[in-house]
Amino acid sequence: MQISPPEHLAPYIRHYIFLENSEKDVRNLRLFTDGSAGLILSGDMNLYSGISQNRMPLSFFYGTLNSYRDFSSKGIFSLIAVVFQPYFINILLKTSAKDLRNQIVSVEDVWKNKMEVFQEKLFNKADPLTVINDLNAFFTYSLSGNKNTDHHITAATQQYLLQNKGPVSSKDLQHFTGYSERHLERIFEHHIGISPKKYGNIIRLHYFLSLMNKGGDLKSMTSLSYEAGYSDQSHLIREFKSNIGLTPGQYLNTENKMAVNFIEL
Template sequence: MQISPPKHLAPYIRHYIFLENAGEDIRSLRLFTDGSSGLILSGDMNLYSGISKDRMPLSFFYGTLNGYKDFSSIGKFSLIAVVFQPYFLNILLKTSAKDIRNQIVSVEDVLKNKLEIFQEKLFNKVNPLTIISDLNIFFTHFLSERMSADHDLIAATQQYLLQSKGSVSSKDLQHFTGYSERHLERKFEYHMGMSPKKYGNIIRLHYFLNLMNKDVDYKSMTSLSYEAGYSDQSHLIREFKNNIGLTPKQYLNTENKMAVNFIEL
């Protein structure tokens, strides 16, 4: 179940996702980059990292990803994923997004008990729509505080990249923002955890994913890759593997796509 935030929170939160597993089986999950950061809230989940097998905190923030992260879950769980606009984690935690890129940060380590009430509601099986409504109130209250002076610039540049489907040159960005390439790169990495070029590449990849998932005319992979702005198919496949860990064909054959960037392997 995917739920949009209210209009006033849309510049900061992309959407909420509620996921539930009623079985006792082990599931292999992959979260791959879409340029966003986010928050995973749970009251009863046994989630482990894919490589080290370390147990994840019940609730945690994740920074923007360079590629993908694998997890395994054991047994029943219910969770709410709050998918942030890339710069919102920087606002929320008041730290450089670059420093928490690819990182998992326990909620308890940074916000103490401020989100504990939502974990308890998930544990007690409160209606997820009620919990999301309460989260909207929580984030609205938080955003009443003063924003960074750079926020409008970063948000406007992000929208410019989205509208251009990621195909924007350095000169175009310099003209749009009035800043040099290096100066804008520093600001982007501080607020969003990645360079404008990296974010543009992710947008283009997800535009291709959207074309591929909606390809009712059965176009060739080559024609779809050109439509998405790739110079050749080998470039696309390389980007796909680096960011998702799969080939386009393997992704298409993945049965359980829980969200746009969250799949069951």
């Protein structure tokens, strides 16, 4: 179940995802990059990361990913994923998003017991919409402080890249922001964790995914790749596999797409 935030939080939170498993079977999940960071909340989850099968904290932040990350869940659980707008983790935790890139950070380590009430509600099987409404109130309160000028530049540049559906030339970005390429890159990495170029490439890939999810098939892959701005299909496939870990055909055959960047393998 995917739930949108209220309008005043939409600039900071993309959406919430509620996911539960009522079976004892193992589920293999993949989170792949969409340029965002986020928060996973649970009160009863046995979640393990990657090949090493390291046990994950019950609740954790994840930084912006360069590509994808695999998890496996064991047993019955319920969780809420809060998918942030790219710059929100920097505002929320008041630390460089670059330092959090590809990182998993236990909520307890940075917020002590601030999330315990939400974890307890999930553990006690409270209505997820009620929990999300309470989270909306929590995040609204957390935004009461002022944001600096660099945040507004980052948000405006992000929107500019989204409007252009992907990469924009350095010259156009300099004209839009008034900043040099290197200065804008430093601002972007501090607030989002990756460069404007990397973020633009992610937007282009997700634009292609949106075209494909609207009814594309392998026969139309070439025309869709050109529409999304790829110079050739081999370039698309390389970027697809690097960021998602699958070929476009394998992605199309994936049955459970829980969100734009969250699938069950």
